[in-house]
Amino acid sequence: MLPGTLCNLSNIHDHTTTNLKQCGGTFLFKGPWFTNHNFLITSDPMNVHHITSKNFDNYIKGSEFYEIFEILGDGIFNTDSHKWKHNRNILHSLFRQNSFESLVVKTIHKKLHSCLVPLLNDVSESGTVVDLQDIFQRISFDNICSIVLGFDPKSLPNKLIEFPEVAFEKAFNMMEDVMFYRHIVPRFVWKLQKWLQIGRGKSYTECEKIIDQFLHQCISSTFQEKSKVNCTKDDDEPTFNMLKALVEESGMEQIDRKFLRDNALTLLAAGRDTISSSLSWFFWLVSTHPVVEAKILEEIRANFITKEEYWLITSRLENLNKLVYLHGALCEALRLFPAVPFEHKCAVKSDVLPSGHRVNANTIVIYSPYSMGRMEQIWGEDCLEFKPERWISEKGSIIHIPSYKFIAFNAGPRSCLGKNITFIQMKIIAIALLCNFQFEVVEGHNVSMCFYYSSHETWLEGQGY
């Protein structure tokens, strides 16, 4: 099966979906005997419910996951049992703080006002073509860094100039590329590359250095700021950020720098590409479905009286909740193009899935949110259509779909902690941009879910590596 997968790398998610459909939703992937590259793949919602909730304790991230994502250390993504619980309890209490949601709203408004809207005005006036995905990655990166670290790397400019290269952001992109690569090639290959310091093995070591240096600076300045007594602050500067709150939550004396580093990096990874990729797909879908765009605008106009008002109005969460059609359109984008297209778990003990498939101890089990969003059994015959209406009940409210069917934010005890702030950010950006601009996709442009391929080596040389 490995050659077939390698030949279909550029459309791996569609290839997997076709195979899953042919096999009734679950199959065992067998790699060459010497690679130990075997795993069970499923898109059956009952299996997913079993794995994520009913028999949650039996399906852990495990040691292979830890090795692939080693750069995230002992952060919440990478840990199991009591270590995960400890991380989850602390982070959950931060996400619940009132000041957290208002920080998110304030941060996104500031970025929209000062950078994104002026930049797109420039683009529109000059009639230039821009890569919206790059722009969304930059705004999401600046936002999540401000929210988590209290530091804005300013990777998004406010006018049409050459976009700045932020070393930390570039290293971050590379880190994600390496993690994905490790999912595809057999373990011994990437391990050997790391040991010999060649190819992506070398890239890994170098991007780790850049990331660590940057995070340690941020952590040190948080400690310094905390220790300053009468420290004066700019009125405009938010007083809350997650790193600072983590230090406060755990008491400065005992807190471990590694805990801060690992969880801060995990939150940055959790909150950047997820939002930027979802926004990119959302805008692509809306631009290619003018009827949906018109309905979103109609709903916005019916709720917000003037165009200028949206700045003020979108800062009130109850106003955002009124936009049911917009919510449905965002859910559709997440259903068809989930930011986490596959999930990876390891069975502790042998088990039998509801579909009747046997899982031996230590087997890797993968479920595919991308394929699940394309299953007729879950979404009906029109499952490939972008149809916000499927989320809206006759009474006009949002239809609740169980998370083991709409799996974009995962399900069960390990479900996404950032789901609420994701919808807040995406709605505010969508409203601001759709009310001010009309987007057109460049004719003939190839749009697909693909790897992040870039000339990493060239960039690293420029950084002195």
Ligand code: HEM
């Ligand atoms: C479109 C946006 C997002 C999507 C689709 C998404 C999706 C997911 C998924 C699928 C998981 C489970 C991952 C796994 O167990 O392997 C997850 C976990 C998590 N997400 Fe999100 N996420 C999004 C945005 C965010 C944001 C903005 C944050 C906050 C900064 C966030 C924080 C987390 C955290 C902390 C976890 C770990 C939960 C745990 O393991 O207990 N996410 N997310």
